[in-house]
Amino acid sequence: MNRPRQTNSTYNAHFLSHFFFCWQVRLLIKKRQNKFNEEDVVLSAKEHKSKRLGNKIENLWNSEEKSSKNPSLTRVLVKMFGFKVILYGILYCPADLAVCLLPPMFLRNLLDYFTPRQSSITKEDALFDGFIITLMFFLRALSFNIFLLKLTCLGMQFRIACSSLIYRKLLKMKSTTIQKISLGHIVNLLSNDVERFDRAVIYWNFLWIGPLKIVIAAYYLFITYGYTSIVGMLVPVLCLLIQLFHFKTLFALRLKVASKADSRIRILSDIINGIRSIKMFTWEKPFAKLVENARKEEMSEITKANFCRISSYACLDCYQKLSVFLCILIAVLNNESLTPQYVFALLIIYDTLRRTSQLWSSALINNSELMASLRRLQHFLLLDYEKSHIMSTLLEQSPAPVGTFVSKSEYQMNNDDQTFGVSLSNVTAKWDPKLSKSSLTDVTVTATSGKLVAVVGVAGGGKSTLLQVMLKEIPISSGNLGVTGSLSYAPQEPWVFPGTLRENIVFGEKMDNRKFQEVIKVCCLEHDISRFAYGDNTLVGEKGVERRTKSKSFFGESHLQRCRCVPFG
Template sequence: MESKVVLTEKNPHEKANVISKLFLTWSFSLFKKGYKQGLSISDLWQARSGDASGRLGDRLEEAWKIEQEEAKKKGAKPSFSKAIVRTFWFEYMMIGLVVGVLFMVVWPLIPFTLALFIEYFSKEKTPESYRQAHIYNFLMNLFSTLSALMLNHTNLAQGRIGMRIRIACCSLIYRKILKLNRAGLNNTEAGQVINLMSNDVNRFDLVTLFLNFIWITPIVVPVVCYLVWQHVGIATLAALAVVGVQTVLVQVYLSHLQGKLRGKIAKRTDQRVKVMSELVDGVQVIKMYAWEEPFEKLVHKLRKMEVGYVLRTSFVKGFTTALAVFTERFILFSAVATFVLIGGNIRAQITFSLVQYFNLMQMICNIFLPMGLAYLAETKVSIKRLEEFLLLEENEPEKITANMVLDSKSLIADGTEKEKKVQEKQRVTGLTISNVTASWTNDSVVDTLRNITINAAPGEFVGVAGGVGSGKSSLLQLILGELMPKSGTVNLGGAKVSYASQEPWLFVATVRENILFGLPYDRIRYKKVVRACALLRDFELLPHGDSTLVGERGISLSGGQRARIGLARACYRKADIYLLDDPLSAVDTHVGKHMVTECVMGLLEKSTRILVTHQLHHLKGADKVVILRHGEVEIQGSFDEVSRTPLFAELLQDEEEEEAAGEHVKMQRSISVRSQASSISPAEGIIGEDLIEQQVEIEEITGTGRVPGKVYSKYFSIGAGCCLLSSTVIAILFAQVITMNNVEAQYVANVPLFRVANDTIIPLNDTLVNATESAVTEGAITSTIGAITTAFLSNDTMETTEAILNATVFDTTIVAPAKINDRYYIYIWAAAIVGCIIATSG
């Protein structure tokens, strides 16, 4: 299958020069186009060669196979995290080294040169000092610019690696789904896969941004402490103690707590998505039986449990943010206050350089490191969930060759390869099943199939019947290789197999694309298949013929229409053996008769056909009829021979009773499209297929224009309420008042620079050189430190208030969607059943 949107414009990054890559000017054209006319999917560029999903998936899959083999040799459980490290360690390590140079060398040089530059203004002015001041100024600006460029590019590069890991994991999940056997499918749910693809893999985008700081922090802290020690000496230990307590004791615990909560959230989300998928698919049945209220309570209970853990996580993150905001000034306060108490000299170069040093330490220790630990804990939970999914049982080729004689490469026909010119007498296309016993689970008490022996010659029509649970579908799964035999052999003779499942499914595409399923369009064969599967009348009724979009984003089809499209998909594929798993159960009697006559015994007459059905009268034309009972072949022979047995009469009686019961409660089905015939004929509808299809999808998933202000007000009123919004506004005003009336900070800023010696203040400012030394009492020092304390606390109060505001907004963004979801559920339950038929689950 090909993508509906083909990106034709190559990525300009490939041909961009060094300057363009350095300042990202190669991307300006896209922003310019978006500003003028808006962007669509077709305006995007092709992905860079190293970001292709197929290549990334191949790399990770190869590493995962190596990890599985090594773990198998050691008798241990394979680790998916090791496979990820094996795949992406080198590129991430190289970027990590650049990040280390940035924070260990370049960034500390900024306050270092700043102190030297400020020192010029407190020294005697000479030509030599003037020249050095310009050098320090140049270096300070150079390091600042270099740090800005390095920080942005390293973040971009680390984010790109996270994106690559996410894409590779998604590709690996898709490949795993295609390999799962029935036992593996029974151990997973659609909700779990959706959660893995939408939530768990996104953790890689976040953790790669901060993971390097786990090893950078232990190096940066001693470097910064050494540089701070040169200015304030032993007072550095006071700041280091504050950082140590908050980083080691508080932040590590909070990071561990976030990881535990993430695991609980993931489990609740899996359960909710699973239940909601089932409810949406079965909404018509729920409404017919008036079960809306109990299911609404169930959904509300599941959502409440999930939101409860999400809120707890948000409070932890809000508290972490508040600590980060508070710590920056508190570290500086502890160092300066300690320095004053031990009789240190307060100078401008010391104060301004300390601000930069502690800003770096606070950013590393209280922001980047905690976020790295928190995201690492969450990512470990996601990796564990991915690992459990990737270790589910799958169909292994080596098992097929051991117990089954078939060509696994030609098991399912792809319809694109050329036929080999082999003489007909050398090619065996018949089916032979010899004394096969099979079971879906290894520890089952009773085998699913026992002592099955069936032979089907080339071109033979074999009908399979039996009661519910007799093993009819399992027999077809055995032929497909989904069910592994414990004993016996299955010989396809190199034949190609096409399969129509018992539960037909449609993907988001046109009807014709659902039938072709990626094969090239053959007009003659397509018409034959459509006619044989009784789809011509449906094409006349559909709005755009076979160009009508179906699936989750298209119109709804009846069960019979879906079954016939699924049968047409199997019949369009050229194969030697066709496995048809009860395609007649969802269609009316006359339509079923047409399908058997025109399709099974007409279009496919030259191929081997195995039809599973409950409607025994359709098997009159079969060359052989097989009756299964409790997983064993009870009767096998021609229709006349089988029809004279008591078991056949029993099955026939059950069929008649089911038909009688169905007639008693039968409701007239109405086609789920408009009743009038479309003005576009099937042939004409095919012409405009691509245009119609793209318009429908884009209209549904994108929008243009501005969001009205009332939408925002309604959103916050739902999530916060009037009281919380009023409190938020008051808190904002309070923070501004603190900023404008910070008299204490102004007083500290106006205090002349001095040093303390022998209980005297010695002014160091040039304007106070002639001032007389005055005695200093203990109260004077206390009042000075008190002013400093008040200044820092007032700033911290302001910043803490802002952190609380951020937590409030974050809490609102959680509560509001939860309440909106509850309202949507109510609207779904309150909708008329006709609307549920017309609207699709997508």
Template sequence: MTALLQTDSASLVSPVNETKQPRYSTFPSASDNVDQTKQRLHDAQLTPGTAPLWSRLFFSYANPMMSAGNTRQLNNEDLWELEGENRSAAAFDEFVEHFERHDKSIIKAMVAAYGGRFLLCGLAMLFTTACNVFAPAVLNHVITVFAEPQIDMYNLSAWLGVFFASRIVNAVVATHMRFYLELIALRLTVTLKALLFRKAMRRSIQSKGDAKAVDISNLYSSDVNNVLFAAFQINSLWIIPIQIVVVVYMLYAVIDMAAFAGLAVIALFMLASFIIAKLSGSTFEDIMKHKDERMKTIKEVFNAIQIVKLNAWEDKFADKIHKLRATELSAVKRFMYLGALNIFVLWGSPLAVSTVSFAVYGITMGKVLTAAKVFTAIALFNALRDPLRDLPTVIQTCIQAKISINRFSDYLSLDEFQPTNVTRDDSSQPEDVVMAIEDGTFGWTKDTALLSKVNLTIKRGDLVIVHGSVGSGKSSLCSALLGEMDKLAGSVFVRDRVAYYSQQTWIQNMTIRDNILFGLPYDKEKYSRVIAACGLLPDLRQFPGGDSTEIGQKGVNLSGGQKARVCLARACYSDADILLLDSPLAAVDAIVQSQIFGECICNLLAEKTVVLVTHSADIIASEAANMKVLVEDGKLTATRHHVAMPRLSYTLAVSLRSAHGDDSHDGENQPVKDIDVGRLIDDEEREEGRVSKEVFSNYFESLGGMKVCIFLFVVQTLWQVCQIGSDLWLSHWTGQKDGSYNPDETAYNVKVYAWLGAGTAIMVLVRTATVAVVGLRASRHLFDNMTLSLLKAPLRFFDANPIGRIVNRYGDDMSAVDFMIPFAYGSFLAMFFFTVCQLATAVYTMNFLGALIIPLVWMYVKIANFYLAPSREISRLWKVSSSPVLSHVEQSEEGVVVIRAFGLDTVGRMINENFIRNDVNSRCWFSETVTQQWFQVRMQLIGSGVIFVVVSGLVYLRDYLSPGLVGLAFTYALSVDGGLASLVQCWSWCGCLAPVTGDTADCNRAVIAAAFSCQ
């Protein structure tokens, strides 16, 4: 019989190295061309470590991949391999050494591992800041020279030459500083994720009820991102104050004591920003707590979606999720309003500072405001705007990171599994004893014993039957033998390797074969014996893909009996010396039970030590057992029996009571439907090419449609009217070369400038508040629609979509919808108006010479288009590669007891798998970083060309322009190059974030498709 089953099994087992070969053709196919293109890309691709210096300097080694991204869709194979410390395992080993050495303090370990590198990046940042501050000094000198009757061209050329050189060097240094900051952040991110995963493999089962326990999905996504954002901005904590001090000193040199009046205003605004940042920090902490509660409920609901649908609880849980989401959104609303108020303060502060300073200088001090003084002061105030805007954000980001690090520390401080609960080497034990408990007392808490005074000795080759009433402590005995329970007294000895079958079956989202192999090499003969002995042959016949059929999340496409037999096969294939089987036959009928007991327990495992927990009266009565253990009220009664014949000689007789008394699963003989040749879960889809108009239009409809767009357009127009109007007023005010002004006219000019500045700040407040309101509306709409669609989805949808993918939609994606997307679109709209209006003003000032800027703008557009296509592709690859990481973490955390039971090698393999998945994700991150800096360095170099054209035009038209117009054009030229780069970057962010809103809508469409496929 066994030989027959083994022979039959060969036809149901897919070849281990089976690959699909293409049909032969005499004509080259499109796929052949794509493969050839990929091969050429692979051959031509350089890495940062192998590229020549010139190529590394300007990131030119990215050109082949950028070109490929503009001709076809990029795949993971097109991206650079990670090198050295950028690999997860290498970065983790470096960090964990410092982590253990510094009392397991994350902050101390970060300082020890990356402090020096952060400092070097900080020095580079200080250099770039000095270059930016140098620009107002050049502006002051240029306007002063223009105001003189005779222009000293030699002196002017020397200043401008040094200035252009500093801009070029600044472009290279700034991009490389950002590149290496990204590398540090990459290593820190994978390190923190690896640290969390290692803890998940170590934490005790009891710690899951700890009040400090937080959701690992949130730690893996939102909290890691918070630390990441702080890492990017940590140097700003000390550079921004230095920059403020230097700029204030330069202001003092320009407008004398009036600078201190501006400094007083700065102090007031900084105080307001600090208060806002502190309120935002506490609000963000509330958001994270509410999000934890929501994510916990969502995971519970979708992990038990079969039960929810069986009991028609969809509406009940929809209401529960809606209430949790409403509580979270109330905190999000406060956070968004505080953000809008903060942006108002940041935009209003330079305007208020300049107004107060000019009023004090021109009215109180009675001094003449010249074009050189005004526009130099304006440039310095603009130089103050960024640090004043960034400092509260940096503080807020660091507060959020500190909150997240505290959450990390809480998770990492949870109680761990204690391997010392089980002794592996005890010379006092006889050689034939493989498991023993002496005077053992065990409990799930230190103060409550569930098993008391346990004494048990199991010899090599024993078949031990453990039985007892429900809740008597049979599973607790298995946990005690594994060391999972707290050992309150006594000792536990386990000599050999253990394979464990958990009462709660644990199935991974992979094929049946991969679940059975569990990381071990494929042995065809051994594998065939195992699946035959475990009664899996009839089940494999039902699957179109045989053992290559993919199992859904938590085994949703398998019946209870099928899951039980797959898990049993996994334990048998492990070839462990001891098999600890907790009720593996409870989910099968009596006939299958008889077959498995005879073929598997008594035959396949005849030479093994087997501890079998069961309720079956037939098995309990079997004479094959060497020992029978009765568990009653936490007490054990062990009785050893003499076995007359070898175990493989025994079979199990099926009594009438057993045949009708045990649970039977009709699903045993039901075929699994809609399996596409064994593949159940499809790869997560990603968009190709440009983001579809449908994605943008759907999101804008959620925002409020055309009415909101028109309103924001009007607000933005009024903002730029006030902004440029105030600058033009300054140009008119200081336009006379003789500088003769009377006090009344000065007071009037300051008053007009103040009103225009106030109008600018008010329009900024209206814009940001509107973006916050409509963004929350869209977020609520998308969340509710997605939740209702998912809860109403057929079970087939959940078969094809792992829980990690769904959790990713509710985690990172909803965070992006809540916070990042509204302000990304708002920032793009603001940068578009700001840049276009300032560029148009600069061109208008230069008259006919403004046409010289057109080629440079054309180059901007070409480079931006060349950059956006591969950038979108890599961003999508990064997003798609994030879900498998989260799915693996959640699956591993759920099956941690089984993983630990199989030994340290299995734990190490799961950790290595986590490294591999993180590396796939990190490859996308690294490639995205390279392409971003490739773009940035070119944008800044062309920006230097724009400044050169503008200044050259101003020199050529020196006889026709007033010092005021020269100052206005030069000031705008300084901001236009950064504005154009920021505009493209904002559009890139919008393009990368837009699919997130599409993904929530895709959930709805996928649900509809799944519903039709089930009809």
């Protein structure tokens, strides 16, 4: 019997436990002793729940679509997470600046203590200076790790929210739109594009902390040691300019890499779906060559992107040494004396700025890739929006009556017949709003509940279009559509998902054994199910095939489809 999972460890942790990461000690000890198992996995935090984040971002995205002519996913994410990102940056910035400026100040006093024939600094003052220097670096390590943990969790929330929004968009997307999207594109969005948030969010605040830190450090050096100490600032400024150039280059390369990856995944998906035919006709080598060429094109763009990253990081390796060398060179040329206080202060400050520039460089690189991913995610989310926007524009320009969906309450106010099922009045609709010719023109149909209505016509006459209009999968350009009650629809393409027969029939609804048996009887499946050793608990695959060692049985997808079109529950 499965035990209930434990509450998240962070809920009961106090401030010091969070500050020193003591809430992780129990897990680390169990892992060290090889006693960590599934029962020790705690529940996820409330703020990381997919349902909570998905509901919030979906509401914000729907509001963005209604209120803006050009909806932006970036604006939605800023509204949802912007305050937290800025708050973490504001809290971390003073600690980072203190670590940059305070150690050189106290180090200068500490070195003055060792100057011969000085009496202004006592031994106690020197010990205090050493203690402050040590404390600053200790606090920086703690504050940086806490800051990193919070932003890592926040990046995970970005990823979960966007993934949930993509799933919900897929479930609500029109069938005509889904047909235009490849499986590889969706897989790439969920596996590569949303993953960019995990690496980019933790560096966002360094985009403004880095330049601010360089300006404040330059001002401190100028006030304390004169203009010769800020000559080395030419190196970080030059590095920033190089990073900005790489930022634009990586943005373009990321789009190309994503496009090539979509193409490769689409080819692999098609090969896997048709692997039987490929093996039958011995087409392995031609298709292997096709995949190899697609991968070569993708790797070519990845190599270019990696070259930009390497060159960006290479510029920072000689950062500190070159900056200090320039400062000392100018000081010697001006016949200024070199003191330990001057040299060690330069070493500490420029070493701190080097680490800051590395973080700033990582922020630009990861942010350039994230911007490309955001563009792809936004384009996916706006697929149906663009279509509906075109339809709205056409309706505004058309003198014909605007098509509306009549709800049950509205219909009952205007009609006495309460047994109404589906009614279309002078409906005109088309699959693509850009087409001039309509698939349905002035169609009027009434189908009352409790009656069997058949629609007969030639191929391409609009039978499927009529059903799609009733399901609101195709927008109507004129006329009225009224639907009272719920609809049960059995599509022309039957399918099953991996699971038992019962799970495929119940299809997520609450199990009612009496109703279940009634549905089985109505659909004439009692004999078919009795042939299986495990009855309705028999596992079926994507093609409705169930295999056993003694026999091979076939349970068609259309059989299950008949059950689903019977209202269950």
